[in-house]
Amino acid sequence: MCIQDMKEHVRENFDTSPAAYERYESQTGRFADLAERLEAAMRERQDGTLEWLLDAGAGSGASTRVFDREGRETVALDISGEMLRENGAISRIQADFDRLPFADRSFDGVAFTASLFLTPDPDTAAEEAHRVVRPGGTVGAVAPLGWTTADETDVFEQVGRESRSPTTADEIDAALRDHFDVVTGTWTFETTASNLRLFHAVPAMAARLYPRLDHEERVDRATELLEDVDGPLWQRWRWIVGTRGKGTA
Numbered sequence: 001m002c003i004q005d006m007k008e009h010v011r012e013n014f015d016t017s018p019a020a021y022e023r024y025e026s027q028t029g030r031f032a033d034l035a036e037r038l039e040a041a042m043r044e045r046q047d048g049t050l051e052w053l054l055d056a057g058a059g060s061g062a063s064t065r066v067f068d069r070e071g072r073e074t075v076a077l078d079i080s081g082e083m084l085r086e087n088g089a090i091s092r093i094q095a096d097f098d099r100l101p102f103a104d105r106s107f108d109g110v111a112f113t114a115s116l117f118l119t120p121d122p123d124t125a126a127e128e129a130h131r132v133v134r135p136g137g138t139v140g141a142v143a144p145l146g147w148t149t150a151d152e153t154d155v156f157e158q159v160g161r162e163s164r165s166p167t168t169a170d171e172i173d174a175a176l177r178d179h180f181d182v183v184t185g186t187w188t189f190e191t192t193a194s195n196l197r198l199f200h201a202v203p204a205m206a207a208r209l210y211p212r213l214d215h216e217e218r219v220d221r222a223t224e225l226l227e228d229v230d231g232p233l234w235q236r237w238r239w240i241v242g243t244r245g246k247g248t249a
């Protein structure tokens with residue numbers, strides 16, 4: 001499948017997902033938590049203010065609600081019109097973060113909260129982020145590392161399936177490292193089997209397990225697959241923050 005077709009699939013997947021996505025978020029607050037941590041990590045490495053921020057892959061607004069406060073000017077950008085429709089930001093734009101409709105050096109920072117791993121072409125997105133961030137500004141990304149049981153077994157290995165995203169955390173790290181001075185780490189959250197099921201009740205998330213099935217069928221199959229998973233679980237996310245050097249062209 002070509003890159004454009006893959007992106008079209010991602011857009012369609014998220015266009016069917018706002019209600020289930022918001023259900024997961026209101027139950028767990030996970031994406032708001034990730035955005036808060038990411039923003040703090042960016043501020044720590046920022047040279048100067050973090051006032052003009054691009055929320056790249058803003059979705060229905062969990063990350064935007066975190067960024068768009070304390071007088072900050074946040075632009076919410078997303079490829080999915082239906083996710084963006086639920087986003088309460090004043091500045092919203094439907095676009096692909098691989099082709100940003102902004103002038104060079106327009107922002108103090110670009111944040112990809114759980115979004116950069118969805119592009120099959122992270123190098124182009126990293127290049128674009130570098131172009132629109134001013135020298136001394138930052139880029140931030142979080143990418144999923146998966147779900148494990150108490151003995152660190154991958155949940156999907158246990159249920160006999162692979163859970164795959166278009167781009168891995170290592171690939172994102174490598175793409176950003178080409179343009180920015182990068183630091184990285186891992187955040188681990190204790191969670192439950194019921195949250196794992198709620199996460200995979202989002203059609204765009206169930207697509208990682210059953211990409212070829214239609215939206216309803218893939219959620220049904222994911223629910224069935226995860227029905228017997230039990231006990232406390234751990235969900236891990238990799239964070240990556242890069243600073244644009246002042247000498248960089």
Ligand SMILES: C[S@@+](CC[C@H](N)C(=O)[O-])C[C@H]1O[C@@H](n2cnc3c(N)ncnc32)[C@H](O)[C@@H]1O
Nearest residue numbers: 014031057058059062063078079080096097115
């Ligand atoms: C898991 S959601 C995260 C949304 C939001 N940042 C949050 O924290 O709730 C990922 C979002 O990235 C968007 N996305 C995926 N690929 C994109 C692209 N190439 N350009 C713009 N947005 C994209 C999806 O449409 C989706 O809304």
